[in-house]
Amino acid sequence: MKITVIGTGYVGLVTGTCFAEMGNQVYCVDIIEEKINNLKNNIVDIYEPQLEELVKSNQKKGDLIFTTDLKTSIENSDLYFIAVGTPMNEDGSCNLEYVFNVAKSIGEYINHNCYIITKSTVPIGTSVEIGKIIQKELDKRNETFKFNLISNPEFLKEGSAVSDCLRPDRIVVGAENEESFKIMEQLYEPFIRNSYNYVFMNINSAEMTKYAANAMLATKISFMNELAGICDKTGVDINEVRRGIGTDQRIGFSFIYAGCGYGGSCFPKDVNALIDIGKTHNSPTEILEAVNSINDKAKMYIPNKIFEHFGQDLTNLTFGIWGLSFKPDTDDMREASSITIINSLLEKGAKIKAYDPKAMKIARNIFKDSIDYCDNRIDVLKNSDALILITEWKEFRNPNFELIKNELNNPIIFDGRNQYDKIQLNKLGFKYYQIGVDDC
Numbered sequence: 001m002k003i004t005v006i007g008t009g010y011v012g013l014v015t016g017t018c019f020a021e022m023g024n025q026v027y028c029v030d031i032i033e034e035k036i037n038n039l040k041n042n043i044v045d046i047y048e049p050q051l052e053e054l055v056k057s058n059q060k061k062g063d064l065i066f067t068t069d070l071k072t073s074i075e076n077s078d079l080y081f082i083a084v085g086t087p088m089n090e091d092g093s094c095n096l097e098y099v100f101n102v103a104k105s106i107g108e109y110i111n112h113n114c115y116i117i118t119k120s121t122v123p124i125g126t127s128v129e130i131g132k133i134i135q136k137e138l139d140k141r142n143e144t145f146k147f148n149l150i151s152n153p154e155f156l157k158e159g160s161a162v163s164d165c166l167r168p169d170r171i172v173v174g175a176e177n178e179e180s181f182k183i184m185e186q187l188y189e190p191f192i193r194n195s196y197n198y199v200f201m202n203i204n205s206a207e208m209t210k211y212a213a214n215a216m217l218a219t220k221i222s223f224m225n226e227l228a229g230i231c232d233k234t235g236v237d238i239n240e241v242r243r244g245i246g247t248d249q250r251i252g253f254s255f256i257y258a259g260c261g262y263g264g265s266c267f268p269k270d271v272n273a274l275i276d277i278g279k280t281h282n283s284p285t286e287i288l289e290a291v292n293s294i295n296d297k298a299k300m301y302i303p304n305k306i307f308e309h310f311g312q313d314l315t316n317l318t319f320g321i322w323g324l325s326f327k328p329d330t331d332d333m334r335e336a337s338s339i340t341i342i343n344s345l346l347e348k349g350a351k352i353k354a355y356d357p358k359a360m361k362i363a364r365n366i367f368k369d370s371i372d373y374c375d376n377r378i379d380v381l382k383n384s385d386a387l388i389l390i391t392e393w394k395e396f397r398n399p400n401f402e403l404i405k406n407e408l409n410n411p412i413i414f415d416g417r418n419q420y421d422k423i424q425l426n427k428l429g430f431k432y433y434q435i436g437v438d439d440c
């Protein structure tokens with residue numbers, strides 16, 4: 001198939017590359033010239049396991065073409081995927097300006113019948129609006145090309161995006177006619193050859209399905225963080241509770257880890273967008289509003305523990321940070337808990353030394369020269385008054401605690417991801433703070 005993917009970010013680049021991997025001819029289009037030039041030279045500006053190799057091999061075999069020339073890409077392909085960003089507006093609603101700009105360009109350039117597929121996460125009714133914008137441009141040109149609108153939300157996870165995309169759990173397709181369902185079935189057949197996990201529905205339902213999935217996962221996290229608050233005050237260990245309920249097959253183990261809040265490019269903005277959709281349709285979203293505010297509190301859990309321990313004035317104190325990205329295996333720092341935690345410590349006069357295996361470049365853009373950047377996890381410890389674990393990268397999972405104790409000024413760990421064994425740490429003489437566990 002001949003495909004154009006518009007927007008070459010985490011979603012567009014990964015899905016475009018994976019389509020090319022299956023032998024399709026794919027144009028990946030972006031408006032940022034530098035990004036496209038880098039990609040042409042196999043330089044991938046985001047960290048995503050396996051992605052760089054696949055970009056390289058698919059460009060080499062000629063199936064993957066990076067360009068800023070949307071017109072030529074559209075003229076030479078039949079399926080157009082919209083994968084541009086849908087960030088959050090200040091009032092929490094979804095910003096659709098990038099999506100609608102793309103729709104207008106598609107309307108200006110199409111020269112044959114085609115399929116227009118929305119991969120970006122968009123509010124209910126957006127695909128219909130996209131259709132109207134395209135039709136208006138066609139009318140201006142007196143053209144009557146037929147275009148089929150499809151919603152095909154993306155469920156890949158940053159950090160395992162390539163493998164999620166190559167082996168998806170399910171393919172959700174919202175469309176208006178058989179022809180559209182058929183073409184999506186053909187496109188994804190090599191990806192779900194063994195399972196036939198298509199979920200076909202109408203376009204509005206597909207748009208809602210994506211929000212429902214993210215909101216459900218965010219809800220699970222906030223639910224556990226709410227319980228963590230109770231556990232903290234009652235001598236209960238949230239880790240034990242998690243093990244106790246996760247074994248119940250109706251509940252399961254995923255997304256029930258208490259921690260210092262969820263971040264990333266999706267959960268915060270999608271929960272907010274769904275709240276806004278509820279408001280627009282006069283339909284209350286009380287659970288989602290609680291999910292949001294519990295998450296804000298969760299991001300302050302570690303700073304509050306630090307204030308309890310050291311007091312409100314942190315001048316002359318240095319905190320070593322392990323992990324800055326919003327989760328392991330990505331360099332993405334959008335809405336990362338590290339930003340809230342570090343800023344609230346800086347406000348109280350603290351010094352910060354930080355290390356992340358992949359997010360240092362992005363962190364420098366965010367924190368500029370307000371913090372010290374370390375080359376490795378050990379440098380973080382030197383002359384620090386406590387260690388704070390924010391992102392559970394594998395290299396932080398099983399550290400040498402004797403070394404940590406020797407390097408830190410005080411044997412104190414604030415663990416935002418409940419990674420360590422409190423009994424072991426207490427034996428070694430650490431003061432160990434976790435989320436939802438009695439301090440010890």
Ligand SMILES: NC(=O)c1ccc[n+]([C@@H]2O[C@H](COP(=O)([O-])OP(=O)(O)OC[C@H]3O[C@@H](n4cnc5c(N)ncnc54)[C@H](O)[C@@H]3O)[C@@H](O)[C@H]2O)c1
Nearest residue numbers: 007008009010011030031083084085086098120121154158
């Ligand atoms: N990141 C994720 O894990 C993830 C997962 C599932 C769904 N989504 C959704 O997918 C969409 C894209 O997310 P992302 O994280 O890939 O965003 P991103 O910010 O990483 O990438 C968006 C890209 O679109 C480009 N762009 C903007 N306007 C353009 C235009 N007119 N023409 C061409 N390119 C243009 C930008 O330059 C940027 O490179 C969002 O709606 C998001 O909610 C994201």
